Amino acid sequence: MSILTRVPIESASSLLRHVADPTGNADWCYMHAQAAERSANGFGYHPCFSESLLHEMKWMQERIRRSLAADTAPRAGIHHFVLASDSDVFNLGGDLSLFSRLIRNGDRQHLLDYARLCIEVAFNLHRLHEDRVHSVAVIQGDALGGGFEAALCCHTIIAEAGTGMGFPEVLFDLFPGMGAYTFLTRRIAPAQAERMMLNARVYPVEELLRMGVIDQVVPRGDGLQAAADLIKRHQRMSNALRAMNAVREACRPVSLEELLSVTTQWVDAAMRLNDRGLKTMERLVRAQQRRAGSNERALALA
Template structure:
């Protein structure tokens, strides 16, 4: 292997495309520059790239000490044909079969740290928006839920398939979903393995807005422009929301630790089901690369 080849392998291009606009909004597009057979899930590489961008944004906000500074917008979107298909099942199966609880816990902690940052990146200063273009499943649905506003395009599906292999969504689903629906409805959604349409989720109050296919990004831009006039009010609402329905990193870590323990108890049959889903996802990625 040549030196150039080693450098390319050791320093792969980031999987997050970051952009800013005239409103100083930060846009984070997942799955950027991915290879043809890439699987659009939450790999450790994608999670670390997202966390790097979040930390850079937090540093910039901290450098602005103006108490009159308005709301800052952070948008989570995707460059793939889906929003995100969830956790890295291959990694799950590998660590579970090897009995590597600590490795799986490290991954789960990284997931909830990224989720918490989209929920509350810097005190009351940030309003996060998820633009869901294409399906958001498992951890992908959780990623949308942790944002303050969810804009979904028509034809989009969202749900939690984890129960198919006897697990539950443990990276923020309960915490964030119960801020939008009752605990009873949240638990049903977490355990029924249904993929809900964007239109259903809008009626339930889970999604904030549904727009025609291809118009999600523009809808977010329009919302950000309208928000410029009420930046102080939005900052105040962030404070009120946190006071009345607080989201803490400690809560998320407690839940995801239980998720890890549940994962380590999975039977061989459940793991085989997980591995069948992995193969199905790999075939899907291969088909997309040929299309």
């Protein structure tokens, strides 16, 4: 089915664009809706996991979960959930400006609430409705920190050539705590995963493909069509995919409790950051904002 035949879903969402295939086989969700227009209109939008975006994603996931739960047909096929972006990047990760403010104010509870919200969204990406859903991340721009973690939560990662993925958290003396270790070690060896989490490298997707971290690299501009082609192929083996989802969870289960335990460690580590680490974090925020603003202004003028 052509990706041009998808049907918009009416929603009050302002940061998430949600469309569905007419067949009901897939939901396509785009973060950072109208990012270029927001920047051009003076909103200074930053393509990261803001609390607003996370709440919208959780609401949308729960809506899909309820719809699938209501479909009790025993021979119902596999459903696909595709995560992509309307920005020129996939996602730059956690809301560092929020982190800095909460840490400086000593507001551990707010930071913990944010971290738990991230984990709920991440867990849903991995297991939205038990064995019924196959999640696909389409990387059409850099995926850093929490953006990389969100992609790793998905069953399949499709990336366009020339993009990069990595964890910058160690630059400000922190570690990626929203699922990186759990999901990365299901793709590569734990020692290799730890090196990736602590070396601050932005890996080209071509290298990540060779490592087995991602599943497919396609030419720039072909990511969404590659996902549509994947969905079409999967419909011919829906029963096998559902069985593999069940087998994967039986042999290497991902628990919400494990993810929450790790992210609590992340919150404790974040609250211990000193002024040097916080200043580095704040410099990174400013650099990302300058980059986002420059790219989005260029898109708006194009």
